Structures are given as C-alpha cells and as structure tokens.
Amino acid sequence: MSEKPKRVALFVTCLVDMFRPEIGFAAVKLLEDAGCIVEAPAGQTCCGQPAYNSGDRADAAAIARHNIALLAGFDYVVLPSGSCAGMIAKHYPPLFDDDPEMAGKARELARRTFELTSFLVDVLGVEAVAGASHSGTATYHDSCSGLRELGVKTQPRKLLGSVAGLTVSELAAPEECCGFGGTFCVKYPEISDRMVSDKAADATATGAALVLGGDLGCLMNIAGKLKRQGSRIAVRHVAEVLAGGPLVAPIGESGEE
C-alpha cells in the first residue's frame, strides 16, 4: 500500500472501557493489522446515549460537543459498538438543529465515524483476518442500532468466514431485539427479561457453543441470562475472536469454575 496510513481514533465506549478492555485491545490489533495508526484520545468517556435516550437533549448535546472537539482532526473514528457508533453518526447532527455551525461539525464527524467491522470491510476493504482460528460453531447476534441504523450485517459474517475452524449457525430470529435497550433493561426489567429469555432460547436452539456480537451491552445481557440459566454457551465480542490472540474468559465467566 502506497497510501498514507490512516489515523484512527478508537472510541472504546464506556462499557468496553470498564467491563471488557480486551475488546478495545482486540480492536487496536485489527486496525493496526489493517495498516492504521491507532490512537485512543485520552479525554474519551461516553457517547451520551443514556442522556439522549432518556429525553435529556441538553445534556446529550453538551456531551456531543465534548466528543466533537475530542475527535476532531482524526481521519476516522472507530467504535467497537453499533449503538455508540450510531449515536455519533446518526444522532449527533440533529442535536444541533438550531446551531448551524455545530451541526456542520457534527455532520463532518458523522461522515468519519464507523462501527469496527463495518470500517474494516466497507472502508478498508479487508476481506479476511490473518491468523485467527477458533474451532466450533458460533451464532451471531445483530444488535439493533448496528443492524438498522448502520447496516451492519454482512460485515462481521464476512470476517468471521475467514476464521479458521469456525462455523456460523444463524439464529431463527436474528432481527429480534435482545431486550437490553440501555436504561430500558432496568426500567422495565420484566419485559426485558422476557425478551432476553427468548434470545437465550434462540441461541441455545442453534446448538452453537459461542454467541458473538458487536455490542457489549447486548452481550452482557445475553451472557447474564445464559449464565443464570446455567448454560455452558460462551459469549464474546466478535473482535475478540477476529483478533486471533489468546482469549480471556468469556463474558460473565472467570475461567476458574
């Protein structure tokens, strides 16, 4: 490649930062392997979805301002999450409907912002990951924002297709929400539980030993349900498997049991 390497800001998201840093490091490896220069801007915190989805537009806009400044100057901004990438790419611009200057900056950021697998495949043209292998069958949960706001569906599957030994067995209802929904899962726990129970049953019925997905919120929800049921199905972020490095224990497990 004679092109100048792309300078990518990795926005790991608050959940990955706190609950599963390995996803962030897997993303770094995938991006660097694809020839990018990766930085994780130090002032990053959260994309603002909790405020935005709770109707607090003023705080959501203030957080957006913070992130727009933070992420200025990078060629691209990549997130290992469809819903946080969707927040920046789809929901930041309309937050500034009455501020044309900020709206312009928000749109400019939106154009440079991508979900991880979609960035690798759609922008960088990655066809296969190098050196990843994982024997067994996995199923894939499409998180709602990634799927419907950003059109992330074929990209992770394409990359998983290059993981040696791995077969993907699809869910019967792949477009069904898992019931996480950010604050929804604690505001309406009963309905949320009902939805994630259906998702767990669907995953179990595929016979897969592993559930993969691109959003840690959904994955924590699904893993939390499966573990409560005593299921042996492992749950991981797709980047962990694609990066091909040594794996830590699956989500919600310690490896000590």
Next chain:
Amino acid sequence: MHPTSHDFKANAHRAMRDEALQGALATLKKGFRAKRGVAVERLPEFEALRDAGRDMKNHVLAHLDHYLELFEAKVLAQGGHVHWARDAEEARRIVLDICRASNARTVTKGKSMVAEEIGLNAYLEKNGVRPVETDLGEYIIQLRDEPPSHIIAPAIHLNRGHVAQAFVKAHPQYPADRPLGEARELLDEAREVLRESFVTADLGITGANMMIAETGATIIVTNEGNGDLTQTLPRVHVVLTSIEKVVPTMEDATTVLRLLARSATGQEFAAYTTFSAGPRRAEDLDGPSEFHVVLLDNGRSNMLGGAFHDMLRCIRCAACINHCPIYGAIGGHAYGWVYPGPMGSVLTPALIGLEEARDLPNASTLCGRCEAVCPMRIPLPRMLRHWRGREFERHLQPGRVRLALKGWSWLVRHPTLYRLYTMAAVATLGMLGKRRGRFTSMPMAGGWTNTRDLPAPSARRGFMDQWATGRRR
C-alpha cells in the same frame, strides 16, 4: 374507554402471566411477520411504493384543509352529509343525533378504530341504541365487554375456547351442548346470529380506511365482507372516520391499498375493498337512502406541523405492532387504551395526555424494527424519544432516575474525575467479581440481577487506564 395506561407495568406483569395470551402472541408473531415478509419479497417495487406513499401523504398533510373541503363538497354534491367533530364528545353526540333523527334502535357496526377511540358503543347503549358489531373479532370482544387488543385483529388475544364460552352465554337460543370446538362451527353460528342483525338494523356505522377527495368516496377494506352488509342494507349509513385519512385521488388510494394489505396481513389485496359515495341513486339496485360522514379531529390538527406530524401518515396497517418485541411480549391490553404497540405509544400520549400515558414512550428499546417495516416510513423511534424529551422537560420521570442521569452526564464531561471514578469502580467490581466473573445480586441493580447475572469487569483496570500506561495490544 377508560384508559389504564398509567397502570402499564401492572398490566404488563399480568399479561406476561396469561398463558392463553402468550400462546396467541407467539402465533401472531410468526404468522403476520412471515406473511408480510413473503408479500414484500414478491413486490420488487415495494420500497419505491413506500416512498410514493410517504410523499403523497406529506403532500396531503401540507394541504389538509384543501383536500377536506374538496371531499366535503363532493359528498354534498352527491346528496350526502358531512359532520365535523372537534373531539370525542362531539362525535358521539353527532352519531347519536343521526340515530335519533332516523329512529334507529339497532345499529350494525363495521370495524372502526375511531369508534373505539371515542367510546361509541358504551355511549349509544347508555342512550337506548343497541350497537351490534359485525366484524367477527369485534363481535367477540363486544360479547366479552372488552377493548380490542390489536388494531386489525381485535380478538387476537383469545383462543377458540374463549369464543365458544362467549357464544354459549350470549346465544341462549341454541342448545347449550352444541359442538363449538371447530372454527367452522363458531363462524357458522356467528354468521347466523349476525344475519338477523343485518336485516333488522336501522342504521349501519362503518369506519373508513380512506376518503378520496376527487370522488367523495370513502373506502373500507375488510376480509369478511361484513362491512358491505353493514353499509348497504340499513336505511342510513354513517361513516365515522378521522380527518387525516383523506387522499387526493383514486390513484393515490391505490398506492395506499397496495401498501396496506401487504404490510398488514401479507395479502396483495384484502378480500373486500368497498367504496361508498353518497346515498343510493335512482338507478342503484341497493344502498342506503341517507349517507353521513363524521370527520373526527380529536387532537389531530394540533399534531400538524409539530414533532408528531409524521404520525398523521399512519394507515393503521399494524405492521409496527406485529413486529414490535414489546407488543409481542405483553399484547395490546397492557398499553391501556385503544392503540397499542409503537404507533399507539406515539399516538396515545397525543390523544389522552402524556401524564396518563407516560410509560408508553419509555417502554421501548428503540430497536427500530417498527420504522423499518412501516409502509409510510414513519420515524416511530424518533417520536418516542421526543415524548421522552417532553417528559424530561416536565419532570415526569422519577426524581431518582433523573438525578442519576444528570450525575452521569456531568461526570462524562469531566474526563479526569470520570477516570478516577471509573477506575475505582472497575477495581472494586473487578475484585469482588473475580472468582465467578459475574454477580448474582447487586444493590440498586435488582432490576437486572433478579433475573440474570451481571457480568463483572474482566480486568482490574479499564482500557483507558491500561492504554495510558502503555499497553497497546
């Protein structure tokens, strides 16, 4: 109908324990979704049709007064009457006055969500007029004295056993031990009973899926043909509908019809599409001698030009309901008023007030499937969020939640403090959860941990912390 939307959580709790309902919902999800999927697949221009439908409705809404006046003039020219009703109260009164003026004691009714919206049946009964629902689903729920649980399949929450029970109670003219186990037997009995009402009714009330400004016709779409008998047999036909259902031309109506049946039931066209234009003319073989159209506003004109403007494009196809995971878990009654599912969660607060319906916009994961299937491309999630914004402005959410959110939003904008706080949290949770990798209970997170485990942080230091000290892979 007296709303119970304020009891949403309790309603939902009950619904999730109702086995018959859960069985029905499982069937509904499979059936409607698969059928719509096939129908859409088979029409290559479906997406273009959606654009056309959206654009046409946007045009109508921008010139609503014009098209309504055009429609009214046409109806009048054909010898019909048009009545404008500002709210439910006015609409009920108008219908009752027409009944009284024509001495109607028994009225047959086709399915009409607007009639549900204004609580017409209870009102007529109270005033000495007996309404008889002629759509099978509506008839069944009328016998059981309950509201519809779905906008196109009102009795979807019931099984055959429920229906048989209701029939045995309501039809004492038949032997109590007659066989009613098969759908056919139930249908035959309903048909026999209803036939009697069709011929004795003095007045027929139907809704309208659309009104055509160009011709002054109203359209109803049914699969049972009951609407035809309701509107052609009695002496007086009253069409009860709402102002946003007008379309300019027959051609436009066709666009909607092609979208409607596919989105609703996966049919290319419903079994019966019936046009009514004015009373019977001299050369007509049948038809009513009086024709009335009652046009309800009930808050709709207030939605024009505002945040919920797009909702007025709704053609009541129920695709959003059929694909909603929340509706799929709790059914329609839990929403506590006439319109359930995503369209209801947007519409209900506008029609009965946000205070009463405050749960509805929140009881959604904003998964976006409703918008993805809506034939009129209505941005339902955006509008649900907008209602949440109004609730936030009006402090309608619990103070505790508000405080937590505000605190988080503040912390997020102060990265240094945020880092200290999250480092402490990760270290603590990581240590406490190290042995099992998850928590089975957690103070203040009972909503989560009552039914599922909470995964613990996988490391004792977060990503940004490790990155700051040089780790790269």
